[in-house]
Amino acid sequence: MKILVTGATGTVGREIVKQLAEGGHHVGALSRNPGRAKFPDGVEAVAGDLAAPETFAAAFEGVEALHLINFGGDDCAKLQTGEQLVALARQAGVRRITMLLGGSSTPLDAAVAAGGIGWTFLQPVEFMANHLEWAASIRDEGIVREPFCDRRSAVVHEADIAAVAVAALTQDGHAGKKYTLTGPEVLSVREKIGLIAAAAGREIQLVELTEQQARERWAAAGFSPEAIEFFVEIHGSTPKIGYTVVPTVARVTGRPARTFARWAREHAAAFAGSPGRRSRRGARVSVT
Template sequence: MTQTQRILVTGATGTVGRQVVAELLARGHAVRALTRDATKADLPAGVEVVQGDLTEPAGLASALEGVTGLHLITFGGPYFAPLETGLRILELARAAGVRRVTVLHGGGPSLLEDAVRADDDVDWTVLMPVEFMANCLEWADGIVASDEVREPFVSRLSAIVHEGDIGAVAAVALTEEGHGGQEYVITGPELLTVGDKAATIAAARGREIALIELSEEQAIAQWRAAGHSEDVTGFLIEAYGNTPEVGRTVVDTVEKVTGHPARTFAQWAAEHADAFTATVPVVTA
């Protein structure tokens, strides 16, 4: 049993941040959550929510008081721009006595991650998850409306990871010895195609789903219509059409770090089945 520690989680209302919070709470630790709007945090009872912005580190000193571990993201502000304040954030963290830092890799080089890696005064761990299972929630509207998944490159393989497992690895690295200076690639336990994922969601919700393969041009049009920028559509075409080896290779990081097997996509689909199921209005007399 590890001693109770207080951890500051930045990006606490995001897909991964919420899981870091949940996993730390499950392990009996005290959690302080940083968010730009504390009134909208909607975090579990017992979490100390503080308002702050990583783009303005001068205001972080009080949030870091009494903290032993710090979870960082690499972007901030209302427009999620890459952070340029990493050196100052780490300076404040060291002054507050922070011993361990995790940083969620943002998919490419970042000034904050570079600053973390260069810091010899804290035990840092870089978390490098592959595709999130939660990304499949983008299919929910189409599945509910027409029982369809419309995607390009449907035979591509992904070692898709449950976001809870990312949180679990972070929680261990933030509270236990032996993870300093490590770069952890985090995957799920299996390789799945788009068709595999659609079939698994269909089984979880108890209703078939048709898989419709789009051409690149159709996919780009669909993503643009959804409001994605040209940079994002270009990234998606590259990531899905030419998935790097790291994204389609299963590794056992989750089990090695946490002592538990990585969660399957079937588990994730069962947990989120309601998101893919139409809600029938109740008609009253």
């Protein structure tokens, strides 16, 4: 079976490509800059832009399953090319489509749902991989600066999101389903930092920002006013779906969802820093 994976260099896309290749599938991996990507041996690198489907139309030849994301470009804008993408998939004889949802609905969502091809929508909550954003400040200073530190999240491992996508791309029984994907536990910011401290074997200081300080930091980083309002809403008042554990990963893949402690151990080197900066008092979190 030939499977085309778009967003192949993204957090989830890389894992989907890896798991499909390990399963012996013929994989095409779409990237705007395939020359910079490092895909597993045997994976076909495909150059193209989701915002311009004509740039990779030839890559649909022989494709039976397709993984899509509903955003594109450096600004992660909502894709407006749903009709073209679905038309190319129908013409090629694609039988299954999975789509990773990001934020609010897009024209691509509607086009896929109405396109006459068996679709599966993937709606993950917060990615564990997002916490790599803390790596530089932990390595360099032993500090995390975050607002809303009591917020709770059922964070999900990117490899589990990919495993569900792989099942839906390669197996029957998933068409017409929207899967909410979570990890096996609900954790606060403080608890996640504690698990990273334990994995990295170092002390980490948590500095809690006020909402205004957080707004100023996001603005300085170049985020739009609309994006900042979204951050405040999602972090300051996390919707119930974000902190409610569901068993989808286990039900679809046949094994438990990965824990945040496991993810932290897998990425411990990213947070450890130099030996001279590690705490002699061991792993713990201090709060200011």
